[in-house]
Every structure is written in structure tokens, then in C-alpha cells.
């Protein structure tokens with residue numbers, strides 16, 4: 464057997480890497496010194512109480528708020544880049560209030576996102592004949608398993624599928640890393656489980672996912688690793704099983720564990736949270 468056959472499998476490619484990422488809003492340290500990485504094909508959870516700084520982190524990574532520290536995608540520094548450039552480089556996000564346009568079809572909802580990726584990128588694709596916009600849209604819908612729904616209105620879909628269209632909107636245009644801000648809000652247990660299965664399918668294609676959600680069953684089920692934020696700082700990181708048992712996490716976020724007798728896991732509701740401390 465040759466040496467190469469015996470070699471260890473290649474380490475997964477690091478997509479996102481932040482170094483010392485910090486955001487201040489006046490006297491509030493909303494993010495302090497955050498070092499987080501997401502590899503290709505990985506689902507990484509970012510959890511913490513209300514006001515811990517999760518959305519601020521997504522805003523900082525995607526360029527929607529001013530930050531200090533570094534943000535790299537596949538080793539390319541993007542911390543000085545505009546949100547547009549970061550989007551074109553392959554990172555995309557969803558928003559907490561990411562409603563779909565109810566009077567547009569699913570495909571038209573995605574077409575709006577194609578436009579936001581940038582005319583130049585689209586023109587390049589059309590000129591070199593590689594990917595006309597319709598293909599870009601169907602590729603994104605295929606990633607979330609909704610290629611049949613292109614001509615439907617959002618209201619004709621289940622809530623779970625509407626949420627997946629929201630994810631597909633972020634996947635148009637060759638997205639490598641997607642940051643999902645509470646994408647499963649409002650889903651019941653069953654819908655949330657199906658949603659999680661789709662997230663795993665998306666990650667299996669090599670896309671990296673940063674997932675923020677208060678639905679602990681979803682987060683614990685689908686994430687490879689978790690980071691826990693409290694008062695804008697990472698207080699713990701690791702695989703879900705270790706995080707669940709971390710006393711600092713239990714005290715800051717999971718609370719006195721109200722355990723679901725079926726899953727033997729902390730229940731989804733419970734974290735009440737607090738806002739970051741004012742700092743001088």
C-alpha cells in the first residue's frame with residue numbers, strides 16, 4: 464500500500480476565521496476579543512442569552528457594523544471590505560426579520576438576492592456563459608430541497624419551507640459560508656427537526672454554517688461545535704455534549720437545567736438572558 468493511501472484525511476478547509484473581533488456601541492462592549500472559526504462542511508452554533516452579542520457578531524463579520532480585529536474567509540482578509548465585497552467573496556447572512564416578499568414567487572424572491580450579489584458578478588457569469596441567473600436560482604433552491612417550489616408563492620408553502628427559502632436566498636451566487644440569525648424562529652418541534660435535517664444536507668455539500676438560535680434542541684442536534692457568548696465574550700466552546708455540561712454555560716445561559724424527559728436535554732425555553740455590562 465502506498466504512503467499516500469495511508470495518509471490521514473485532509474483537515475477541513477477553514478472558511479471563516481475571526482481574530483480578536485470587538486465591537487463597541489458607546490459604553491457597551493457588544494463583542495470583546497472574539498476568535499471563532501467555521502470550516503467547510505461544518506455547522507457551528509453561536510448561543511447565549513438575549514443581548515449577549517450574537518447578532519452583533521454576525522453584523523461585524525458581514526461588515527454591517529464597525530469592528531476591530533480580523534475577519535478572514537479562506538485566508539483572505541475582509542475586515543476592511545464593504546458588506547458587498549464580503550458577499551461577493553462568498554459569505555452571506557440572513558436577518559432576524561427576514562420575511563419573504565409575499566406577492567413574489569419563490570424564484571422571484573431569490574432573484575432579488577441575485578441582484579444584491581452584484582450586477583458585475585452576474586454579468587461576468589452571463590458573458591462567460593457559465594451560469595445564467597435562472598441556474599443560480601435553481602441551484603440555491605436545490606440546495607434546500609425546494610427545486611419544485613420555484614413558481615409558488617411563499618404563502619402556499621409550509622412555514623418550515625418558507626424558512627428554507629430564506630436560507631436559499633442567502634445561498635444564491637456560490638455562497639461558501641452562511642450566517643443564519645435565528646432561522647428557525649416560530650417553528651414547532653417537528654418543523655424544527657426537519658429544518659435541521661436540511662441544514663445538515665446543505666453542510667454536506669461543503670458549505671459552512673454559523674447558526675444562531677434559541678431552539679436548543681435544534682442547536683444541540685445539528686451543530687458540530689458550539690461557542691457560547693455572555694456579555695460579549697466567548698465563555699465556552701466545544702462539541703454540544705461538553706457545552707451542555709459546562710457549569711459556566713449552565714449558569715449563564717441554560718439555567719437550572721429544566722430537562723425534557725424525552726430527550727434528556729435542556730428544554731428549548733428557559734434562557735432569559737441579560738444585556739452586556741456597561742464598560743467605562
Ligand SMILES: Nc1ncnc2c1ncn2[C@@H]1O[C@H](COP(=O)(O)OP(=O)(O)OP(=O)(O)O)[C@@H](O)[C@H]1O
Pocket residue numbers: 488491493511512513514515516517518519520738739
Ligand atoms: N446598533 C446598536 N446600537 C447600540 N447598541 C446596540 C446596537 N445593536 C446592539 N446593541 C447592544 O449590543 C448588545 C448586544 O446585542 P445583540 O443584539 O448583538 O445581542 P444578541 O445576543 O443578538 O441578542 P438576542 O438574542 O436578543 O438577539 C446589547 O446590549 C444591545 O443593546
